[in-house]
Amino acid sequence: MAKVPIKPITLKELAAMLELSQSTVSRIINGEATAHRIAEETQQRVLHAAALNGYVANTMARGLRQKRTYTIGVIVPEISEGYSTTVISGIEDELLKDGYFYFVASHRHRDDLLEGYPRMMLARSVEGIIAVDSSMSEDLPVPVVSISGHDRRDGVINIELDHDQAAHLALAHLKSLGHKLIAFIKGQAFSSDTVLRWQAIVQAARDLQIEIDDRLVVQLQSPEPGPDPGQEMTRQLLQTNHPFTAIFAFNDVTAIGAISALREAGLRVPKDISVLGFDDIKAASMHHPPLTTIHQPLRSMGQVAASTLLSLIRNEIPHPQPEAITVYPKLVVRKSTGHTALHSEAAAQGAEEQSPATGKDEAAS
Amino acid sequence: MAKVPIKPITLKELAAMLELSQSTVSRIINGEATAHRIAEETQQRVLHAAALNGYVANTMARGLRQKRTYTIGVIVPEISEGYSTTVISGIEDELLKDGYFYFVASHRHRDDLLEGYPRMMLARSVEGIIAVDSSMSEDLPVPVVSISGHDRRDGVINIELDHDQAAHLALAHLKSLGHKLIAFIKGQAFSSDTVLRWQAIVQAARDLQIEIDDRLVVQLQSPEPGPDPGQEMTRQLLQTNHPFTAIFAFNDVTAIGAISALREAGLRVPKDISVLGFDDIKAASMHHPPLTTIHQPLRSMGQVAASTLLSLIRNEIPHPQPEAITVYPKLVVRKSTGHTALHSEAAAQGAEEQSPATGKDEAAS
DNA sequence: GGCGGGTGCGCAATCGATTGCGCACCCAGG
DNA sequence: CCTGGGTGCGCAATCGATTGCGCACCCGCC
Numbered sequence: 001m002a003k004v005p006i007k008p009i010t011l012k013e014l015a016a017m018l019e020l021s022q023s024t025v026s027r028i029i030n031g032e033a034t035a036h037r038i039a040e041e042t043q044q045r046v047l048h049a050a051a052l053n054g055y056v057a058n059t060m061a062r063g064l065r066q067k068r069t070y071t072i073g074v075i076v077p078e079i080s081e082g083y084s085t086t087v088i089s090g091i092e093d094e095l096l097k098d099g100y101f102y103f104v105a106s107h108r109h110r111d112d113l114l115e116g117y118p119r120m121m122l123a124r125s126v127e128g129i130i131a132v133d134s135s136m137s138e139d140l141p142v143p144v145v146s147i148s149g150h151d152r153r154d155g156v157i158n159i160e161l162d163h164d165q166a167a168h169l170a171l172a173h174l175k176s177l178g179h180k181l182i183a184f185i186k187g188q189a190f191s192s193d194t195v196l197r198w199q200a201i202v203q204a205a206r207d208l209q210i211e212i213d214d215r216l217v218v219q220l221q222s223p224e225p226g227p228d229p230g231q232e233m234t235r236q237l238l239q240t241n242h243p244f245t246a247i248f249a250f251n252d253v254t255a256i257g258a259i260s261a262l263r264e265a266g267l268r269v270p271k272d273i274s275v276l277g278f279d280d281i282k283a284a285s286m287h288h289p290p291l292t293t294i295h296q297p298l299r300s301m302g303q304v305a306a307s308t309l310l311s312l313i314r315n316e317i318p319h320p321q322p323e324a325i326t327v328y329p330k331l332v333v334r335k336s337t338g339h340t341a342l343h344s345e346a347a348a349q350g351a352e353e354q355s356p357a358t359g360k361d362e363a364a365s
Numbered sequence: 366m367a368k369v370p371i372k373p374i375t376l377k378e379l380a381a382m383l384e385l386s387q388s389t390v391s392r393i394i395n396g397e398a399t400a401h402r403i404a405e406e407t408q409q410r411v412l413h414a415a416a417l418n419g420y421v422a423n424t425m426a427r428g429l430r431q432k433r434t435y436t437i438g439v440i441v442p443e444i445s446e447g448y449s450t451t452v453i454s455g456i457e458d459e460l461l462k463d464g465y466f467y468f469v470a471s472h473r474h475r476d477d478l479l480e481g482y483p484r485m486m487l488a489r490s491v492e493g494i495i496a497v498d499s500s501m502s503e504d505l506p507v508p509v510v511s512i513s514g515h516d517r518r519d520g521v522i523n524i525e526l527d528h529d530q531a532a533h534l535a536l537a538h539l540k541s542l543g544h545k546l547i548a549f550i551k552g553q554a555f556s557s558d559t560v561l562r563w564q565a566i567v568q569a570a571r572d573l574q575i576e577i578d579d580r581l582v583v584q585l586q587s588p589e590p591g592p593d594p595g596q597e598m599t600r601q602l603l604q605t606n607h608p609f610t611a612i613f614a615f616n617d618v619t620a621i622g623a624i625s626a627l628r629e630a631g632l633r634v635p636k637d638i639s640v641l642g643f644d645d646i647k648a649a650s651m652h653h654p655p656l657t658t659i660h661q662p663l664r665s666m667g668q669v670a671a672s673t674l675l676s677l678i679r680n681e682i683p684h685p686q687p688e689a690i691t692v693y694p695k696l697v698v699r700k701s702t703g704h705t706a707l708h709s710e711a712a713a714q715g716a717e718e719q720s721p722a723t724g725k726d727e728a729a730s
Numbered sequence: 731g732g733c734g735g736g737t738g739c740g741c742a743a744t745c746g747a748t749t750g751c752g753c754a755c756c757c758a759g760g
Numbered sequence: 761c762c763t764g765g766g767t768g769c770g771c772a773a774t775c776g777a778t779t780g781c782g783c784a785c786c787c788g789c790c
Binding site: 425 | 775776777778779
C-alpha cells in the first residue's frame with residue numbers, strides 16, 4: 001500500500017533517458033504524435049517509459065505556457081449557508097466530471113474582496129468565473145456565468161429563476177388559502193434577486209387581484225446571514241399593528257426567523273399566520289413546521305452554470321450568446337401555510353386536518 | 366464604477382512603464398527592496414504604479430520558479446451540509462489571509478474518489494491537504510492536516526475534539542435533568558468520529574454511573590446526509606418498545622430527524638423525551654425547538670487546521686510534531702432537553718417553565 | 731589622477747512544458 | 761549525379777516571474 005512518493009520526474013529528464021528531444025516526448029505524451037509523424041515504435045517507447053517513471057506534467061509549467069489551467073473560480077457571498085453551498089455542490093458535480101477544479105472565495109459583501117478575488121483568481125489563470133448572487137463590477141477577460149446576478153453585462157450569461165412564475169405560484173397559493181392580508185419581507189438591497197423578485201411579486205399581485213399594503217412591506221436591513229434579520233423585521237411588522245394573515249419571506253432562512261418572531265408573540269404557524277419561504281434549502285424541510293416554500297433548483301442551477309461556463313471556455317457557444325438561461329421554480333407545500341382563520345374559522349380548522357403528520361415530505365430534490 | 370477591463374498586467378509591462386528592469390520591480394513587490402539597496406523613492410514609484418494597475422503576480426509563473434503554488438486541497442465528504450461548510454469557512458478565513466487558495470472536492474463516501482482526489486490535487490501541486498472527516502488511505506508527499514479523522518499516521522496532524530469532555534458534558538447534562546433511560550444514536554460506520562465518540566460515551570457513562578442499555582443503542586446505517594437516517598433509527602427505537610426519556614444523537618441533523626420521528630409518534634420534545642444533538646450547526650439554533658447540543662468549534666477547527674497546515678508547509682513546526690491538536694466542546698443548552706417526566710411530574714413541569722421563550726439564545730459563536 | 735567604497739539597479743539564466751519552424755536523412759526517379 | 765518527396769525528429773523561443781551575480785556611476789581622499 002505504501003507507495004513511496006518520489007520527486008516528480010521532469011520532461012527534460014525523461015527526454016534525456018530516452019535520448020530524445022523534449023519536443024518529441026511532449027508531443028507523444030499529449031497525443032499529438034500522429035500529427036507530427038512520430039514513429040509508432042518511438043511512441044511506445046516513450047509512453048512506456050513515462051508510465052514506468054510515473055511522469056506527470058507539471059501543471060504550472062503547462063499552465064504558464066498554454067494559459068490553460070483547467071481551473072475556474074467560484075465567488076459566493078457566504079459559504080456557510082444553504083443557498084451557496086447547494087449551488088456549489090451542483091457546480092462541483094459538473095466540473096470534476098470534466099477534470100476541472102475550482103477555487104472558492106466568499107466576499108461577505110465586502111467591496112474590497114468583491115474586487116480583489118476576481119483579480120487574484122485571474123492571477124491564478126482561472127479559465128472562467130461563476131459568480132453566485134454577487135455582482136461583478138468589472139469586465140473580466142474570461143467567461144463569466146452568473147447565478148442570480150442581474151447585471152446584464154456583455155458576455156456574462158445569467159442563470160436566473162423565472163421570478164414571475166415564482167411570484168405567481170406563491171401568491172396563487174396564498175390566495176387559494178384565503179389570504180388577503182399578506183406581509184412581505186423583501187431581501188437586502190445587496191442581494192441581486194431582491195429587485196426582480198419584488199417586481200415580479202407586484203405584477204403577480206396585480207394579476208391575481210391581490211392588494212399589497214405598503215405598511216405590510218418591510219425589507220431586511222442587517223447584512224448578517226441567518227434568521228435574525230428576518231426575526232427582527234417580523235417583530236417590527238407585528239409592532240405596527242396592521243393585521244395580516246400571511247408572510248411571504250424573501251428566503252427560507254428569513255421565514256424561519258419570521259416564525260420565531262411569531263411564536264415569540266404567541267402566534268401559531270400556520271394556524272394564525274401562514275409563512276411562505278423561498279429557495280427550499282435543506283433546512284426548510286427539516287424545520288418545524290416544515291416550510292412551505294418556492295423551490296429553486298439550486299443544485300441544477302449550479303450544474304447548468306458549470307456546464308455553460310465550460311462551453312463558453314471551449315468556445316462552443318455561438319454568438320450572439322444568450323443573455324440568460326431561465327430555470328423554473330416549484331411550489332413545495334409543506335406545513336407552514338394553511339387556510340386563513342381570519343375569514344373562516346371552519347376553513348382554518350379544515351386546514352389543520354388536511355394534511356396529517358406523515359413525517360414524510362418531498363424534501364429530497 | 367466601470368474600471369478598465371482587467372486583463373492582468375505582467376511584470377514586464379509594468380517594468381517597461383516604469384523604465385525599470387523586471388528584477389528591480391520584482392524585488393520591490395516582494396519586499397526585498399532594502400536587501401537590495403533600492404532607493405526609497407523608486408520603491409514608492411513602483412508600489413504606486415503596481416497598485417494603480419492592479420498588478421498581481423502570475424501565480425503559475427511564480428510557482429514554477431519557486432516551486433510553490435500557494436494552493437492547498439480540502440477534501441470533505443459532502444459539501445451541502447452544515448458541518449463541512451462551517452469548517453470550510455474557517456479554513457477560508459485563514460488561507461486567504463495568507464494568499465493561499467484552496468480546491469474543494471467532496472467524495473460522498475465513494476472510495477474511488479477518496480483515492481482519486483488527493484492524487485489529482487497533487488498533480489496540481491497543492492502544497493498540503495486538509496481532510497475533513499475523511500480518512501486518507503495513503504501517505505502523501507505533502508503535509509496533511511485532518512479534522513476529526515482518527516488515522517494516526519506519521520506526519521498527519523489531527524485536529525480533534527475532546528470527546529471525553531464532550532461525552533461528559535452531555536451525559537452530565539442529561540443526568541442533571543433526571544434522565545436515566547437514555548437512548549443513543551451512533552454515527553455511521555464511515556464517520557471517523559463514530560468510534561471515539563462512542564468510547565468516550567461509554568467511559569463517561571461509567572464515571573457518572575449511568576447505565577447504557579444495549580437495546581437503546583442504535584447506529585445510523587444509511588449513508589445519506591440529512592435527517593432521514595436519524596428519523597428512521599428513532600422509529601426503530603420506538604418500535605422496540607423499550608422505554609427511554611432522552612436521546613443523545615450523533616449530530617444535530619440526526620437529532621432533528623429524531624425529533625420528527627418522536628413527533629410522528631405523538632411525543633413532545635422535551636416534555637416527553639429530551640433530545641440532545643451534537644455539533645451545533647447553524648440549523649440547531651434555527652430549529653424548533655432550538656436544539657440543546659454539544660457545540661464543536663467547527664469554524665475555529667477550520668482555522669486551526671489551516672494555520673497548522675501553513676506552519677507545516679513553512680516548516681515552522683519542530684519535530685517531533687504533535688500528533689493531534691485538541692479543541693474543546695461546550696454544552697449549549699437550548700430547548701430540546703428538559704427534566705424527565707418519568708420520575709417526577711413536578712420536576713418536569715418546572716423544566717417547562719425554567720426557560721421562558723425569549724427568542725434569544727447563544728447560537729452565535 | 732587613481733583608488734576604494736558606497737549606491738542603485740540590470741543582465742541573463744532558470745523553472746518545466748509547449749510549439750512554430752525547420753532540418754537531416756533516405757530512397758526513388760530522371 | 762541531382763532533385764523531389766516522404767519520414768522522423770530537433771532547435772530555440774516562449775509563457776511570467778525569480779534570483780545569483782555583476783556593473784556603472786559618484787564622491788572623497790590620498
